[in-house]
Amino acid sequence: MAYVAVKGGEAAITNAHRWLAEDRRGDPTVAEVGVDQVREQLSLAVDRVMSEGSCYDRDLAALAVKQSRGDLPEAIFLMRAYRTTLPRFGYSQPVETGQMSVRRRISAAFKDIPGGQVLGPTFDYTHRLLDFTLAADGGGPIEPALQAIEPQPYPMSTIASVFDHEGLLETDPTPAADAPEPFDLSREPMTFPAGRDQRLQALARGDEGFLLSLAYSSQRGWGSTHPLCAEIRLGEVAVEFAPDELGFPIEIGELTLTECQMISTVTGGMEKAPEFGRGYGLTFGHCERKAMSMAIVDRALRDAAELDNAAPCQDEEFVLYHSDNVEASGFVQHLKLPHYVDFQADLQLVRRLRREYAARETAMKEAAE
Amino acid sequence: MSIEAVAETTVERRRWLSVLAKARADEVISAWDALPARPAFRALRAPEIGMVMVRGRMGGTGDAFNLGEMTVTRAAVRLDSGETGLSYVAGRDRRHAEIAAAVDAMMQSPSLRPAVQDRMVARLADAQARRRDTAARKAAATKVDFFTMVRTRSPA
Numbered sequence: 249m250a251y252v253a254v255k256g257g258e259a260a261i262t263n264a265h266r267w268l269a270e271d272r273r274g275d276p277t278v279a280e281v282g283v284d285q286v287r288e289q290l291s292l293a294v295d296r297v298m299s300e301g302s303c304y305d306r307d308l309a310a311l312a313v314k315q316s317r318g319d320l321p322e323a324i325f326l327m328r329a330y331r332t333t334l335p336r337f338g339y340s341q342p343v344e345t346g347q348m349s350v351r352r353r354i355s356a357a358f359k360d361i362p363g364g365q366v367l368g369p370t371f372d373y374t375h376r377l378l379d380f381t382l383a384a385d386g387g388g389p390i391e392p393a394l395q396a397i398e399p400q401p402y403p404m405s406t407i408a409s410v411f412d413h414e415g416l417l418e419t420d421p422t423p424a425a426d427a428p429e430p431f432d433l434s435r436e437p438m439t440f441p442a443g444r445d446q447r448l449q450a451l452a453r454g455d456e457g458f459l460l461s462l463a464y465s466s467q468r469g470w471g472s473t474h475p476l477c478a479e480i481r482l483g484e485v486a487v488e489f490a491p492d493e494l495g496f497p498i499e500i501g502e503l504t505l506t507e508c509q510m511i512s513t514v515t516g517g518m519e520k521a522p523e524f525g526r527g528y529g530l531t532f533g534h535c536e537r538k539a540m541s542m543a544i545v546d547r548a549l550r551d552a553a554e555l556d557n558a559a560p561c562q563d564e565e566f567v568l569y570h571s572d573n574v575e576a577s578g579f580v581q582h583l584k585l586p587h588y589v590d591f592q593a594d595l596q597l598v599r600r601l602r603r604e605y606a607a608r609e610t611a612m613k614e615a616a617e
Numbered sequence: 618m619s620i621e622a623v624a625e626t627t628v629e630r631r632r633w634l635s636v637l638a639k640a641r642a643d644e645v646i647s648a649w650d651a652l653p654a655r656p657a658f659r660a661l662r663a664p665e666i667g668m669v670m671v672r673g674r675m676g677g678t679g680d681a682f683n684l685g686e687m688t689v690t691r692a693a694v695r696l697d698s699g700e701t702g703l704s705y706v707a708g709r710d711r712r713h714a715e716i717a718a719a720v721d722a723m724m725q726s727p728s729l730r731p732a733v734q735d736r737m738v739a740r741l742a743d744a745q746a747r748r749r750d751t752a753a754r755k756a757a758a759t760k761v762d763f764f765t766m767v768r769t770r771s772p773a
Contacts (some may be wrong), residue, residue, distance in 0.1 A: 298685075304685065304707075305687065307708075331686060336670065339669065340670065345674070345677050346677065351755070352759075359763065366761075367759040394755070395751065397754075400753040400754070400757040402753065408677065418676075420674070420677065420680075430672065431682075433683070444675055448673070448675060486639070494703070496631065498631050498705065500689055509677065526676060528677065530673045532685055
C-alpha cells in the first residue's frame with residue numbers, strides 16, 4: 249500500500265476556532281466574565297487547575313478556566329503547556345505546614361485536638377439546597393464573616409504532636425541532611441518501583457476524579473484501608489528559596505495549601521510496637537476532596553508492598569501510570585484525530601478474512617454435498 | 618564587620634525581603650508611587666519571570682518531595698548612588714519585583730533606609746499582619762464549642 253500524505257482542512261480549522269471563540273463569549277448581550285471575577289468567584293476551579301496543572305499562579309489558572317470555557321482538564325492542559333515556556337530558578341526549601349496560618353483545621357478522629365475544631369469556610373454542614381438569592385442579580389450585599397475577639401493562635405499543633413509521647417502514630421523519619429535529591433517527574437520519566445517522593449508528586453498533580461474513585465474503591469473493600477481523617481488543614485504557608493547569588497534562603501511568597509493526614513492500618517506486632525499507619529495528602533489551593541483521596545491512595549500504596557493480590561488502588565503501576573489527566577485525556581482524545589490509514593489497513597484485513605471465511609464455508613458445503 | 622554583625626544584617630535583610638515578596642503587588646506599587654522622592658536606578662538584571670519547584674515534606678515533617686511549581690519574578694537593580702538590590706517575588710508582576718529590588722538596595726544603605734523603612738517595609742508588614750489577624754479572627758469564630766448532653770435519669 250502506498251503511503252499518501254494528505255493535507256487539507258486549514259480553512260475548516262480556522263473557521264472552527266473562530267466559532268469556538270464566539271461560543272466561548274456566549275450571548276453578547278450578557279456581560280463578559282473577567283479573569284479577575286473567575287479568580288475571585290470561581291476560586292475552587294482555579295485551585296484545582298493550579299493543583300493538577302502543577303503550577304501555582306491564581307491569575308494564570310483563572311485565565312485558563314476562562315479560555316477553556318470552564319472545561320477544567322482542558323484548563324489544566326493549558327497550565328502544563330505554559331509551564332514549559334518558563335525557565336526554572338531552582339527548588340524551594342520544603343514548606344513547613346506545621347507553621348501554617350490556619351483558616352480551617354479539623355480532626356474527625358480526635359475531638360479534643362489542641363487548638364480545637366476550626367471549621368473555616370466550608371461546604372460541610374450546608375444543606376445542599378440551591379440558593380436562588382444568588383441567581384437574583386447577585387443577591388445583594390453579603391453579611392461579613394464574624395470575627396472573634398481573640399484571633400486563632402498560630403502555629404496550631406498537629407495530630408502527630410498530640411500522640412508523640414505515646415508513639416501511637418507512625419512518625420516521619422527525621423529528614424537526613426545528606427538525603428538524596430527528591431525524584432522530579434517534571435525532569436525524569438516514571439520509574440518502578442516508585443519511591444514515596446515520586447508517588448506523592450504524581451498524586452499531587454493527579455486527576456481528582458481518578459484518585460477519588462480509587463480512594464472510594466479502597467474504602468469499599470478493594471484493597472482495604474480503613475481510613476480515619478486524623479487532620480485536615482487549610483491555610484497559608486510561606487515558601488523559602490535560596491538564590492545562588494545570596495547563599496541564604498529568603499521567603500518569596502505565601503501559598504494556600506490543603507493538607508490531609510489519614511490514619512489507618514495498624515502496623516507492627518512482634519518485632520515493633522503496634523501503631524497507626526498514616527497516609528499523606530498535600531495540594532495547592534483549597535482542594536480538600538483531592539487531598540483526602542491522595543492520602544488514602546498514598547496509604548493504600550504503602551501497604552501494597554506486602555501483598556500478593558493487590559487491588560487496583562494498591563497497584564502502583566496502575567495508579568501512577570493512569571492518574572495524570574493530561575496524559576490520559578491526550579491518549580483518549582487523540583482518537584479524534586484522523587486515523588484514516590489505520591482504519592484503511594483494518595478494513596483490508598477484515599475484508600480478506602471475510603473472503604477467506606466465505607471460501608472455507610463454500611468448501612465445507614461442497615464437501616458435505 | 619564582625620561575624621555577628623553580618624549575621625544580624627542577614628536576619629534583617631531576610632525580614633524585609635520577605636515582607637516585600639509577600640506584599641500584594643498593588644500595595645507595593647502604590648506605596649512606591651506615593652514616596653515623596655524615588656531614587657533613580659537601572660536594571661542589573663531586567664525583571665525575569667520563571668518558576669520555582671515547591672517542595673513539601675512526606676507525611677508533613679519527613680524528607681522532601683516535589684509538590685509542584687510556582688511562578689516567580691526576579692529582578693536586580695543598581696541605584697545611581699551605587700547600591701545594589703535584588704528580589705524574588707511570587708507571581709508575574711515585573712514592577713513588583715523591580716520595586717522590591719530597589720527597596721532592598723535602599724534598605725542596605727544607612728542614608729536611604731529612612732526613606733523606605735516606614736513608608737514601604739513597615740507599612741506593607743502592617744497590611745500583612747492585619748490580613749493575617751482578620752483571617753485568624755474569622756477562623757476563631759468558626760471554632761466548635763462542644764457541649765456534653767447530661768443524662769437526667771441515672772441508669773436503673
